[in-house]
Amino acid sequence: MTNQPNHTCLPRSRRRMRLLRRGLFLLLALLLALQGCIQPDSVDEPPDTGDDTGKTFLYQTMQYEYTTDVSAWLQYIVTGMDPQYLILANKTNPLNANDIPETVRLTCATNPYNQRDETLNSCAANALYAMLAEMAADGVTDIFVTSSYRSYDRQQSLFYGYIDEEMSKNPALTREQAEQLVLTYSARPGTSEHQTGLCVDFGTNAEYSEAGEVLTEYFEETAAFRWLIENCYRFGFILRYPEDKVGVTGYTYEPWHYRFVGREAATEIMLRGLCLEEFLNELN
Ligand SMILES: [Zn+2]
Known part of the structure; x- marks a missing residue:
C-alpha cells in the first residue's frame, strides 16, 4: 500500500x-x-446528371431564352422529368377505364366553330398558357384548342359510333371490317392519349376557312404550326405523332397534336428527333 x-x-x-x-x-x-x-x-462533385444511372442529357447544357417573362410559369414548364408527365398511352400500352386524371377547365381560346368546355391537367394547362402568351408576343395569334382531355367513356362512344356510321354507310361491311376502317382514324378506347389529360389538338381560323374543318393536314401550312414545331419544347410540349415515326408510334402524322411532357424530356425529344416511345426506351 x-x-x-x-x-x-x-x-x-x-x-x-x-x-x-x-x-x-x-x-x-x-x-x-x-x-x-x-x-x-x-x-469534386460531378455535375448533376438528372438521374442515378450517370446518363447525361441535352437539356443540362441548354440556355432557354424567352420573349415574354415566364418566371411565374417556370414551375409548370420545368418538371424535372416527373414520371406523371411521361405516361405512355398507345396501342400497346392502353389505359384503363378507371384511369381518370384530375383536370381543370381551359381558359384560353377554344374552337369557335364547335363550342364546348375543354379540360386539361392543371400543370399542362399552365404551361400551355405560357406557350400561347409567347406565341402572341411573337405575332402568332391565330390558334385555338379544339380538343384536350377525353374520357375513356367518351372515346368508347366515339369509337363505336364511328363503327355504326361506317356500317350504315356501307352495309356490305362486316363489323370487323368496319372496325379496321375506323382504326385508321380513331383510337380504340384506352389507347387515345387524350385520356391522359396531357395533350391538346390545335386548330386555326386560316385552316378552317381553307379546309372547312380543323384537324386537317392544312394545319401544317399555318404560322401556328411553324412556330410550334420550333418552340413547343421550350414550354414542355412535343409534336407527338411525327411524320417519320408512324412505325414507332402506331399513329399517322398529326401536325396538330401536342403532348406535355415537361421541358427536360421535350428538349431531348424535339431537338434529337425522337418520339416519346423512343425516348422512354432510352430512359429505362
Ligand atoms: Zn389529338
Whole structure:
C-alpha cells in the first residue's frame, strides 16, 4: 500500500472534468475526421446528371431564352422529368377505364366553330398558357384548342359510333371490317392519349376557312404550326405523332397534336428527333 496518488483516487469533481475534456477531445477528433472524409467529395462533385444511372442529357447544357417573362410559369414548364408527365398511352400500352386524371377547365381560346368546355391537367394547362402568351408576343395569334382531355367513356362512344356510321354507310361491311376502317382514324378506347389529360389538338381560323374543318393536314401550312414545331419544347410540349415515326408510334402524322411532357424530356425529344416511345426506351 503506497500513498502515491492515482487517477481513481482523484476527487470526484476533478475526475469528472478530466473525463469531460477527454470526451470533448474525442468528439472534436471525430468531427475533424468526418470533415476530412466529406470535403474532397463535395469539392469534386460531378455535375448533376438528372438521374442515378450517370446518363447525361441535352437539356443540362441548354440556355432557354424567352420573349415574354415566364418566371411565374417556370414551375409548370420545368418538371424535372416527373414520371406523371411521361405516361405512355398507345396501342400497346392502353389505359384503363378507371384511369381518370384530375383536370381543370381551359381558359384560353377554344374552337369557335364547335363550342364546348375543354379540360386539361392543371400543370399542362399552365404551361400551355405560357406557350400561347409567347406565341402572341411573337405575332402568332391565330390558334385555338379544339380538343384536350377525353374520357375513356367518351372515346368508347366515339369509337363505336364511328363503327355504326361506317356500317350504315356501307352495309356490305362486316363489323370487323368496319372496325379496321375506323382504326385508321380513331383510337380504340384506352389507347387515345387524350385520356391522359396531357395533350391538346390545335386548330386555326386560316385552316378552317381553307379546309372547312380543323384537324386537317392544312394545319401544317399555318404560322401556328411553324412556330410550334420550333418552340413547343421550350414550354414542355412535343409534336407527338411525327411524320417519320408512324412505325414507332402506331399513329399517322398529326401536325396538330401536342403532348406535355415537361421541358427536360421535350428538349431531348424535339431537338434529337425522337418520339416519346423512343425516348422512354432510352430512359429505362
Ligand atoms: Zn389529338
